[in-house]
Amino acid sequence: MTANDESWVKVVVRFRPLIGTELGYNPLTCIEITEDQVTIYPPGTISLTFTFNSVLEPISTQEQMYDSAPRNIVEAIMQGFNGTIFTYGQLSSGKTYTMFGETTEPERMGIVPRMINTIFDTIDTADENIEFLIKVSFCELYMEKIYDLLNPLGNDLKLKNNKKGPYIENLREVYTSCDFDIHELIKVGLLNKSHRDSQSHGRASASHTLFSISVQQVTPEGSYKVGKLYLVDLAGTEKGSVASSPTFKHEQMKSVNTSLTTLGIIISTLAEKTTSFIPYRASKLTRILQESLGGNSKTALIITCSPSPLNVEETLSSLRFGTRVKSVKNHPVVNREHSLIELKGQFVKKLDIYHQMSYRISVLEEKLDKVNQERLSLRMYSAEDEGVKCLVDYSEIKQEIDDVRDRILEQEELKKHYEMNIESTTFSINELKIAEEQHKINLEELENQSNILDIELKDIEHNLEILVTSIDTMSTNLESENLDIESMELTLAKIQAEIEHSKCQLKCLTEMRSSLSKAAVEEQLRRRIREEKDKNKIMKEEMRKMEYEIDLLLFKKYRDYIEADALQATGKKNFEVELAIDKARMKFLEDERNMNSVQKNAKTQLDALSKMLDKISKEYRGLTGQFSESQLEKMIFQRKSVRLEEKVKILAEDIDKIDKRLARIEKVNGNASQIGELGRLLQKSNSVNSSLPSRRLQYSINGGFS
C-alpha cells in the first residue's frame, strides 16, 4: 500500500486479547484469521468470512497495528494529503488502546504517539530550508456537544462553515515545534477528558474524541503544502455484552446511535453510490469528518473486536460496517500551491523542450524532403523492389515524425497549460498590483489620518493642559467657595442664635403684654372709677341727707325763729343749729375736696397707664417687626445654604466627571482609533468647564446662586 494508492479508504480489523468474563467462557474464541481474512463461527449457525485490507490477531503488537495502515497515512500527511484514522468497535473492544495505547511504555504506545514520532522523524530528515508549521487541537464530542480538551473552559463549541469547509469555532489550536510538547498536550487532553468523564457516568464510552494535527511546509521559494490528520476514537457501539456499563444512560445511547448511525448511512450511501446527496449535516461528527468520508482524504478505519463468542453479534455487526466502508472511494489530492518562481521555472523548462522538439521537427522535415526527393528519383530510375525498400525507410521516418508531432502536441498542451497558469498568475500579479496600489492609497490615507490624528492629539494635549489648568482653578475656586460657605454657616449660626434670643424676648414680652394688656388696665381703672363713683354717690347721699337735715334744721330754725319771735326764748337754740349747719357744710366741702383729689389721682394714674400701654405696644410692634425680619433673614440664609450645597454637589460631580474623563483620555491617548471619542469627551469636558465660570458670575451678581 502506498501513499499514491488510488482507493484510499483502508479497513483494518484488530482483535484484542480476551478480558474479564471472556476468559472463563467455553469456547474461548469464535474466530479464525488467515492473512487478510477472518472467519467468524457464531455458535449454532454457519460461519461467515470477511476480507479486509488487514486483519490483526489478538497477539498483534502496537507496531504491527501502526504499520498496517496508519503509518502510510501519516507519511501521506507529510506529502500534503489530508488523512483520517478512525477506531470503531463495541464497548471495551480496544479502541482507546489502539488510538492512544499506554503513552508511558514505548511498546504499548498507540497510533497518536507513534504518529508524532513519524512526523518528527520526517522533519528531521527533510531539507533544512523547508519551514514546518505544526498545530494541534484536541476535542471531545459528547451528546452532540463539542468540548475542547486543551481548554477546560471550551464547552459547547459551535460548529461553523467557512469557504474551506466546516470548522469548530473557538477551538484552541496550539502551534508547536517539538514532539515533546505534543506528547504533553495529549497528556493534558486525556487528563481533561478523564476529569470530565469522572463527572458524568458512562461519558467515557459515549463520547467521540478527535485529535487533529496539521503540518504545513513552506519552501524558500514560497510554495507550500499542508496536510491535516484527524485521529478519531469513536464512541462504543450500542450493545456491549461484556463491559456495557449499567450507567450508560438512554440519552447517551441515543446520542451515540445518532452519530454512528449517520456515519453508517453516509458510508452506505457512498458505497452504493445510489444518490449524490450525502447527509453529512445529520450529525456533528459527520459534519466535521465530511472530507474524510468520500472526499479529499486518505482514510483508515480500524475496527476493534472481541474474539469471544460472547460478543459475536457485535463483532459481526462491526465487520459488516467495515465491509461497507471498504467500498467507499476517496479522492485525495495533495494540498499544494506553487510559488510564482516555481511556475516560471517549470514554464522555462517546458519552453526549452518545446524549442528542442521544434528543432528536431525541422531536422526531420528536412530529412523527409530529402527522402521524398530520393523517392521521386528512384521512381523514375529504379526497379520496383528497390522502391519498396525506399518506402519502408519512408514509413519509419513518418512514424518518427508522427511521434515527434504527438510529443509536440503534448508539449503544446503543456505549454498552453503553463501559459494559462502564467496568465492566471499574471492576473493574480495584476490583482496584487492593484491591491498594492490600493494598499498604497490606503497607506497614504492612513498617513494622512495619522497626521490628522497627530494634530488632533496635539490639540487634545493642549486642551488637556487647559482642562488641567481649569481643574486647578476650579479646585481653588472650590476651596474659596468652601471658605465662603464656612463663613456663611457661621453667620447663619449667629443669626439663628439671635433669632432664638429674639424669640425668648418676644415670649417674655408676649407674657408681659398678656399680663399688662390694655383691657386689663382699663378694667382696673374702670373698677377704681366705679369705686370712686360709688364713694361719690354715698357722699352725695350723705350730703343730701345733710341738706335734708339742714333743711330740716332751717325749717326748725325758721319755726324756732317764728316761735322765738314769738317766744324770744329760743335764741340759744338757733345759735347751736347754725353751728351744726356750719360743721356739716365744712364736712361736705372737705369730702368734695377729697373726692376731687381722688378723681385727679385716678386720672393721673390712668394717663400714666395709657402712656405705659402705648410704650409697651410700640415696643411689641418693634419686636414683632424685628422677629419677622429675623425670620425672613433666616429663610434667605437657609435658601442660600441650600443653593450653596447644591453648588458644592455640582462641583463635586463635575470634578468626578472630569476625573473619569481624564482617565479615559489617558487610556485613549495610546489608541489613535479612539481619538474621536476623546474629542467628544473633551468637548463635553470643555462645556462643563465653560459652564462653571458663568455659574460663578451669576452667583456674584445675584449675591447667591440662582
Ligand SMILES: Nc1ncnc2c1ncn2[C@@H]1O[C@H](COP(=O)(O)OP(=O)(O)OP(=O)(O)O)[C@@H](O)[C@H]1O
Ligand atoms: N490489543 C490489545 N492488547 C492488550 N490489551 C488490550 C488490547 N485492546 C484492548 N485492550 C485492553 O482491553 C480493555 C478495554 O480496552 P479499551 O478501553 O481500549 O476499549 P474501548 O473500546 O476504548 O472501550 P470504550 O468503548 O469503553 O471506550 C483495556 O483494559 C485495554 O488495556
